[in-house]
Amino acid sequence: MDLTSESTTAAVVDSFAATPDPRLREILQELVPHLHDFVRKVRLTLPEWQAAIEFLTAVGQKCDENRQEFILLSDVLGISMLVETLNGQSSGTESTVLGPFHMVASPEREHGDSIALVGGGTPCVVSGRVVGTDGAPLAGATVDVWQCNAEGFYDVQQPDVQPPGNGRGLFRTDAEGRIRFRTVVPSHYPIPTDGPVGKMLLATNRHPYRPAHIHFIATAPGHRELTTHIFVADSPYLDSDAVFAVKKSLIADFVEVDDPGQARAHDVANPFRAASIELVLEPADVG
Structure with a gap:
């Protein structure tokens, strides 16, 4: 031939x-x-x-x-976000990227537990609710949570500084579909730049920063799995996320609460910040 x-x-x-x-x-x-x-x-x-x-x-x-450098490459090329958008829910909470640091199992935690195992940072209470598209609470749903610390590092990036599982938690919703946990307000941070993806960003004059966020994966029987974030509303880089993952519907206010009584009730220092998220899951037969 x-x-x-x-x-x-x-x-x-x-x-x-x-x-x-x-x-x-x-x-x-x-x-x-x-x-x-x-x-x-x-x-x-x-x-x-x-x-x-x-x-x-x-x-x-x-x-x-x-470390998953191929996911990182997919992220900075916008492919991860494109795949998420094409396959995301049509009527539930919007999805966004998994990211390269969901590489270890999150420890099981109870309602109200802290996922921040080391000190530092602004204390924060996050309340969440998992519901169906009809608004009915999904009891017993699983919510996997992970985030960086107040300095912008995940536990796997600092094994000599952070204990395994810091910033991570696996929760089950109560009868009203609710979860609540204590943490610290995460920081904006650069994606890893010590590998070939970082060299590509440097060669193309692109910054490596992501706005501050908390990751969630919510699952419930009979419903589609949801991978999403909440982004801290006053964080830098909301308009130029290095992995193109910000959606307006996922930007959340982390409101400052100056109330000693509420602080004592949540077992956090006063003042603290509070955020909430509603995770709406579509039925499994949709999409």
Whole structure:
């Protein structure tokens, strides 16, 4: 076969024709023409192709049990957010990216527990409620929570400073679909820049910062799983999140409360900040 730049594309597409899984066949046969068109459009050189191979190799080599550099790459290219948006709920709480630090299991905690195991930062009480799209509370739903500390680091980034599970908690909702936990107000922070993704951001004059946020994954029987955040309303970088994950509906006020009685009731120092979130889950048969 005498292959040209155009006939090579057709030959590669045809090579996947016998793929037994129809969805895998569709994905591969759509992917190849787009990749080949890109190579032709930019007239990719051999040194550039080699640099791309080395970059992807370095991304893989940076991954370990606590670090997922490929998710980080997907995040900064906006692919993670695009996939979330395409697959998100149509009538429930909006979803957003998982992020690269959901790499360890969150410890089970009770209603009202603190997920902040070390001192420092502004105390905060977060109240949440998990409901269906009809507004009915979802009792016994599971809510996985994780966040960075007041200095902008996750526990897995500082194993010598933060104990495992700091900033993390796995909660179950009560009969009214509620959870509540104590924590500290998270900080805005840079995504990891010590790997190939960070080098790419530096080379393209992009900043690495994310606005302050708390992550949630909510699950309940008969309902779609939801991955989302709440973003701290007065945080920097809400308009330029490095991973393009901010949605207006997910920005929450972390209100200052100066009330010694409420502080004692929640077992936090006064004054403190309070935030709330309602996680609305669609039925599993929607979408």
